[in-house]
Amino acid sequence: MVIKSIELAGYRNYDFLNMQFDRGTNILYGDNAQGKTNILEAIFMAATTKSHRGSKDREIVNFDREEAHIRTFLEKEGVETRVDMHLRKSKSKGIAIDGQKIKKAADLLGLCNVVFFSPEDLGIIKNGPVERRRFVDMELCQLDSFYLYNLNHYNKIVNQRNKLLKDMYMNPSLKETLGIWDMQLVSFGSKIIERRKLFAEQLNDIIYDIHRKLSGDRENLVIHYEPDVEIEDFEQKLRQSQEKDIRSKMTSTGPHRDDFSFMIENVDIRRYGSQGQQRTAALSLKLSEIELVKKITKDNPILLLDDVLSELDSNRQNYLLNSIGDIQTIITCTGLEEFVNHRFEINRVYRVSEGT
Ligand code: ATP
Ligand code: MG
Numbered sequence: 001m002v003i004k005s006i007e008l009a010g011y012r013n014y015d016f017l018n019m020q021f022d023r024g025t026n027i028l029y030g031d032n033a034q035g036k037t038n039i040l041e042a043i044f045m046a047a048t049t050k051s052h053r054g055s056k057d058r059e060i061v062n063f064d065r066e067e068a069h070i071r072t073f074l075e076k077e078g079v080e081t082r083v084d085m086h087l088r089k090s091k092s093k094g095i096a097i098d099g100q101k102i103k104k105a106a107d108l109l110g111l112c113n114v115v116f117f118s119p120e121d122l123g124i125i126k127n128g129p130v131e132r133r134r135f136v137d138m139e140l141c142q143l144d145s146f147y148l149y150n151l152n153h154y155n156k157i158v159n160q161r162n163k164l165l166k167d168m169y170m171n172p173s174l175k176e177t178l179g180i181w182d183m184q185l186v187s188f189g190s191k192i193i194e195r196r197k198l199f200a201e202q203l204n205d206i207i208y209d210i211h212r213k214l215s216g217d218r219e220n221l222v223i224h225y226e227p228d229v230e231i232e233d234f235e236q237k238l239r240q241s242q243e244k245d246i247r248s249k250m251t252s253t254g255p256h257r258d259d260f261s262f263m264i265e266n267v268d269i270r271r272y273g274s275q276g277q278q279r280t281a282a283l284s285l286k287l288s289e290i291e292l293v294k295k296i297t298k299d300n301p302i303l304l305l306d307d308v309l310s311e312l313d314s315n316r317q318n319y320l321l322n323s324i325g326d327i328q329t330i331i332t333c334t335g336l337e338e339f340v341n342h343r344f345e346i347n348r349v350y351r352v353s354e355g356t
Helices: 036-048 119-123 129-143 145-168 172-214 231-240 242-248 275-297 314-323
Strands: 002-011 014-020 025-029 067-076 079-088 094-097 114-117 221-226 259-264 302-306 329-333 348-351
Touching (some): 014 036, 036 114, 036 329, 119 129, 119 275, 129 145, 129 275, 145 172, 145 242, 172 221, 172 231, 172 275, 172 314, 259 275
Parallel strands (some): 025 329, 025 348, 114 302
Antiparallel strands (some): 002 014, 002 067, 067 079, 221 259
């Protein structure tokens, strides 16, 4: 899939924008706070219905407007698709594909896959489990609509169960209803655990070779899924931690506490890796994500690189740029100097300045 063009109206600092993309490499450069990331965010939003930075629709709509519009034209094998998205400050968003309104946001997923790569991703290994789960969820939600469905339900149930635990303090008889929530927690949670387990396996099939090359044939990287609880123990562990949960008014068990570890020769590099090792592993992870999307969807994702080149040394820059191949890529940066030392084809360059 490639994105041919995007139109924005009332989106963040864009009053109106109409921009055409090349199917190769596109560069958006400009000073800070001019609107480069906003364009990548809009593309990500048009593909996934969500902001990569987790912003709410009302934060995205221009300060002085009530609504924002995104229109993208996509193309796959000569067939063009138009996606319209309508964001409002006070209501949920409206989406149409080729003029046909869709009922659920999830119906958009799968049409266009994007891989977003920002400097924060380089900290994915050394940061906390929240970021690692976010990475996994962001990818799986795009690739698997059942996962999205299960995750949405699971999160809702965790919230409702937590609310119940709080209310129980004033109304102890509510304890009898806890079992109903636990059953649902296990039912949706187990599906999440299963899919994450498979995801780790799928990534391991790819990341090993990529990381060996990136590390100059020196390191063997393996990802381990660390579920907070195994499916078969889930029910029992929930029951065992019931009193603790009531005291802390929080659900302490389940995939919302999962993590993933990254091992090089049995050393956990989350804790013991050097900075360079952690960043190289993070780069391997993002490159594996691209390969996995290709493998599963049998299509190229659109690659969005937000200011990430300046964060890499020239070897890793080279590796990243060389592995792009024929994937449509949109790169943001503050200056063009970064590209001077690379033999790398650039097809289109835009300067972004104050929302134009
Ligand atoms: P950097 O190089 O620092 O990453 P950038 O070009 O990527 O900068 P963006 O993050 O795309 O910058 O845009 C930031 C600009 O958008 C800021 O000036 C910010 O005030 C503005 N902005 C963000 N949200 C809104 C909004 N809802 N309405 C209007 N302007 C907004
Ligand atoms: Mg930016």
